Amino acid sequence: MSGLEAISAHNGWMMAVFGGSIVFSGLVILSIAITFFPKILALLDKNDATAPVKKKPANGKPAVSTTLSDYCPSDMPAVVRAYKPLIDQLEASFELTELYALARKHQLPHPHLTIKCFREAGILNPQGEGRFNWNP
Amino acid sequence: MDLLTNFVQNTGYFKLFEDFRFLIMIIVGITFVYLAITRQYEPLLLLPIGFGMVVGNIPFFRGFGIGIYEQGSVFNYLYFGVTTGLYPSLVFLGLGAMTDFSSLLARPKLMLLGAAAQMGVFGTLLGALFLGFAPKEAASIAIIGGADGPTSIFLTAKLAPHLIGPIAIAAYSYMALIPVIQPPIMRLLTTRKERVIHMPDPREVSKKELMVFPVAGILICCLLASTALPLLGPLFLGNLLKVSGVTERLAGTARTAIVDTATIILGFCVGASTQADVFLTIHSIKIFCLGAVAFSVATASGVIFAKIMNIFLKEKINPLLGAAGVSAVPGSAREVHLVGQKADPTNYLLMHAMACNSSGVIGSAIAAGVLWSFMLGAT
Numbered sequence: 310m311s312g313l314e315a316i317s318a319h320n321g322w323m324m325a326v327f328g329g330s331i332v333f334s335g336l337v338i339l340s341i342a343i344t345f346f347p348k349i350l351a352l353l354d355k356n357d358a359t360a361p362v363k364k365k366p367a368n369g370k371p372a373v374s375t376t377l378s379d380y381c382p383s384d385m386p387a388v389v390r391a392y393k394p395l396i397d398q399l400e401a402s403f404e405l406t407e408l409y410a411l412a413r414k415h416q417l418p419h420p421h422l423t424i425k426c427f428r429e430a431g432i433l434n435p436q437g438e439g440r441f442n443w444n445p
Numbered sequence: 446m447d448l449l450t451n452f453v454q455n456t457g458y459f460k461l462f463e464d465f466r467f468l469i470m471i472i473v474g475i476t477f478v479y480l481a482i483t484r485q486y487e488p489l490l491l492l493p494i495g496f497g498m499v500v501g502n503i504p505f506f507r508g509f510g511i512g513i514y515e516q517g518s519v520f521n522y523l524y525f526g527v528t529t530g531l532y533p534s535l536v537f538l539g540l541g542a543m544t545d546f547s548s549l550l551a552r553p554k555l556m557l558l559g560a561a562a563q564m565g566v567f568g569t570l571l572g573a574l575f576l577g578f579a580p581k582e583a584a585s586i587a588i589i590g591g592a593d594g595p596t597s598i599f600l601t602a603k604l605a606p607h608l609i610g611p612i613a614i615a616a617y618s619y620m621a622l623i624p625v626i627q628p629p630i631m632r633l634l635t636t637r638k639e640r641v642i643h644m645p646d647p648r649e650v651s652k653k654e655l656m657v658f659p660v661a662g663i664l665i666c667c668l669l670a671s672t673a674l675p676l677l678g679p680l681f682l683g684n685l686l687k688v689s690g691v692t693e694r695l696a697g698t699a700r701t702a703i704v705d706t707a708t709i710i711l712g713f714c715v716g717a718s719t720q721a722d723v724f725l726t727i728h729s730i731k732i733f734c735l736g737a738v739a740f741s742v743a744t745a746s747g748v749i750f751a752k753i754m755n756i757f758l759k760e761k762i763n764p765l766l767g768a769a770g771v772s773a774v775p776g777s778a779r780e781v782h783l784v785g786q787k788a789d790p791t792n793y794l795l796m797h798a799m800a801c802n803s804s805g806v807i808g809s810a811i812a813a814g815v816l817w818s819f820m821l822g823a824t
Binding site: 310311312313315316319321322324325326327328329331332333334335336337338339340341342343344346347350384387390391393394 | 550561567651657690693804811815
């Protein structure tokens with residue numbers, strides 16, 4: 310069988326119309342969802358930013374509740390994950406200049422400010438003699 | 446003497462003279478290899494396919510377990526990955542690990558152009574049914590319009606495995622011929638004024654958005670068309686491996702070792718599957734003609750849809766971008782950029798065209814899933 314008769318017999322018209330519509334709807338829904346990504350994420354970030362960041366008690370000292378500086382990244386866990394491979398290359402106790410040099414080498418953005426934020430968040434803890442350890 | 450005569454009659458040389466179709470296919474294979482090396486037409490695809498065509502068309506003793514269609518042969522084991530759709534899935538994993546969706550996330554409306562280009566698929570479905578192909582064969586031929594080799598192979602393996610050779614060769618040939626097929630259609634459907642439209646720089650996309658996209662993408666697309674899972678699942682997984690920042694080693698393996706291995710074996714097997722006695726039929730010629738129509742209609746649909754969008758948009762988009770809605774990554778995006786630059790050398794469309802290209806990949810996988818689900822009850 311061939312010709313228009315074959316198209317009708319095999320539901321060709323319906324398949325073409327519905328198939329096209331389904332593909333189109335799928336991508337339209339996805340594009341609409343993408344449009345809302347920044348708004349939803351900004352809303353979540355806002356909630357995160359208002360929550361205080363707790364310092365872990367170190368050496369029996371009392372925990373200090375503090376808010377990170379404005380210039381610190383809103384998504385600290387993500388930044389911590391990005392720095393983890395660098396930390397793995399260092400010894401357990403290291404100097405901040407070593408971490409800074411590695412961050413520069415891997416072209417991570419704003420390493421100076423990020424390291425400062427790690428210190429504020431208690432992720433980098435002083436061990437004395439200018440050396441620090443990593444305790445996320 | 447009889448022994449010698451038997452031996453001579455069983456050599457490939459003798460059989461080549463006996464059935465010249467094998468010789469034709471060997472010449473086609475060598476031409477593919479030549480084009481890949483000298484003209485660099487999609488060399489990563491054409492070279493393994495072309496060499497596979499040469500290998501697959503060397504006549505051999507039947508029953509010795511040598512040929513790709515003979516049970517238990519080495520080639521048959523390799524071909525298993527084609528007929529089950531394994532290699533296309535692996536290619537999609539690597540593709541996901543290579544793709545940067547940030548330009549698409551920055552301008553989501555460009556995703557509609559990827560959807561519009563899929564109209565070529567459904568237009569060709571009608572054409573194939575019109576020419577008398579069975580529904581499953583017609584669906585397999587139609588997906589050539591998606592301009593995506595692995596997707597075409599995947600769907601054909603599921604619906605019409607006997608057509609894998611001609612459909613795969615047609616899909617990859619047209620992908621290689623993008624610089625020949627697409628520019629005339631783009632120029633025909635656009636004015637110079639439209640071709641010089643500059644696109645504004647895309648906004649910066651946050652890492653979080655990039656990480657949310659693969660998860661949202663798989664949920665939205667595959668809840669709608671779950672049959673697209675074998676392609677979109679690996680695609681979005683590969684992308685998540687890339688953007689998460691915690692699995693760089695896995696992403697690196699996916700975009701190098703895995704995709705390279707899958708591409709080599711897939712290309713070789715598809716080439717070797719074009720044995721002249723199976724491949725050189727009137728069906729193959731029809732498939733090649735329909736493939737050309739599918740690819741042209743897909744290109745034209747994207748461009749025309751972009752022009753329609755411009756009627757409603759305040760900030761006009763360059764209609765050339767519609768041609769990149771087919772999923773031939775990155776060939777069609779590169780061609781859109783070049784045609785745009787010919788009209789205005791200061792116009793850089795590559796990033797925007799890549800957005801359409803990425804959505805074309807997703808769109809063609811959904812189209813394949815939809816066609817597969819339509820054919821579940823068909824004969």
